[in-house]
Amino acid sequence: MATTSVAxxxxxxxxxxxVCGPGGRVFLRKGEIIGDRHLLALxxxxxxSIQARHAQDESRQTTTPTAVLQELHSGxxxxxxxxxxxxxxxxxxxxxxxxxxxRARLR
Amino acid sequence: MMAGTTLRPETLxxxxxxxxxxxxxxxxxRDTVERPGATTAxxxxxxxxxxxxVVRVLxxxxxxxxxxxxxxxxxxxxxxxxxxxxxxxxxLACSVVERxxxxxxHLLDMGAFWRHAIATAIASRSISARRGEANPERMFAIGLxxxxxRLIFALRMPEALAGCLDRVRTGEVLAGDAERAxxxxxxxxxxxxxxxxxxxxxxxxxxxGNHHAMLTGSGHAIESATVHxxxxxxxxxxxxxxxxxxxxxxLVPAGWDLCGLGPKDLTGLASEVDLAVDDICAALMEPxx
Numbered sequence: 597m598a599t600t601s602v603a604x605x606x607x608x609x610x611x612x613x614x615v616c617g618p619g620g621r622v623f624l625r626k627g628e629i630i631g632d633r634h635l636l637a638l639x640x641x642x643x644x645s646i647q648a649r650h651a652q653d654e655s656r657q658t659t660t661p662t663a664v665l666q667e668l669h670s671g672x673x674x675x676x677x678x679x680x681x682x683x684x685x686x687x688x689x690x691x692x693x694x695x696x697x698x699r700a701r702l703r
Numbered sequence: 704m705m706a707g708t709t710l711r712p713e714t715l716x717x718x719x720x721x722x723x724x725x726x727x728x729x730x731x732x733r734d735t736v737e738r739p740g741a742t743t744a745x746x747x748x749x750x751x752x753x754x755x756x757v758v759r760v761l762x763x764x765x766x767x768x769x770x771x772x773x774x775x776x777x778x779x780x781x782x783x784x785x786x787x788x789x790x791x792x793x794x795l796a797c798s799v800v801e802r803x804x805x806x807x808x809h810l811l812d813m814g815a816f817w818r819h820a821i822a823t824a825i826a827s828r829s830i831s832a833r834r835g836e837a838n839p840e841r842m843f844a845i846g847l848x849x850x851x852x853r854l855i856f857a858l859r860m861p862e863a864l865a866g867c868l869d870r871v872r873t874g875e876v877l878a879g880d881a882e883r884a885x886x887x888x889x890x891x892x893x894x895x896x897x898x899x900x901x902x903x904x905x906x907x908x909x910x911x912g913n914h915h916a917m918l919t920g921s922g923h924a925i926e927s928a929t930v931h932x933x934x935x936x937x938x939x940x941x942x943x944x945x946x947x948x949x950x951x952x953x954l955v956p957a958g959w960d961l962c963g964l965g966p967k968d969l970t971g972l973a974s975e976v977d978l979a980v981d982d983i984c985a986a987l988m989e990p991x992x
Contacts, residue, residue: 621984
């Protein structure tokens, strides 16, 4: 996703990355709709650009939820490379992690 | 590790200044709590000697983690509601985070480091509470401290740690393996020795030291297992120090079997972490004005 200058970002766009404030606290999450309070915070913190897209860009995408899940699944497998995906706890944690990423992507 | 030399955790602790000991305020709180017959007012007075600590403890007591129906206004109320041992461990958590603030650990994203520590603390506490243990705050403190040894590496051996972090970022090697190759021991062992130096209970030190490798039969295995599982879950939920990047640590199946959770408990555990993490980060990390 392209990096967009904060000057060009408008309320209603969707963040493409987590954005942290002082102390590392995330105040804008990837997939979250950018509101006026986020814009104020970005400017106050002197952040000049972030990854963001217009909401309508998402509806133009031809990817289906299944395709998104497959893509996210493939991306997640390497993070679990040191674990046995057949273990019931790992399997469940993988499922939860996948759903969280899917929710963030499709939001 | 340099050829011909054997680095020891104790050596790294020489020269860490104030980090080599816990704040006197907390030591006084612990002494008061451990004195038979100590009253709530005496414990509250010991906590109240540090105004910043008072604010942080009250923020914690009023956080979503406790979900209390009425606002806690005073330390005495917090002691009465939470309990004396619980207050002592809560104060320890607040004191340790304060102790490390302002430490110039340039290699680490300190915000991400503490967010992971706090998420692991909340998850550890939740697992302990699910087992019905009397003082889940003890597990909160252990969870908060589980990676603290890495801060000592960042302070004392920054270049060697940078090499480890580069290797870990590729995902090919786990942090502990990279650290053992570089230092001869990992962050868990480093943290264990730090907690021993601080004269914290052996339960806490062993749990930190064994949180990646359960030593069943050690007598502290359940605490190690709890923080081990909490750490793994928080990495999976992207509360890891590298967020959505970086590989998860490896689950030790014996640790999972010990911690008392079933796979279906993980969804609830994730919700509890999500619900409380911002509140606790604010309580512990935001400046006291």
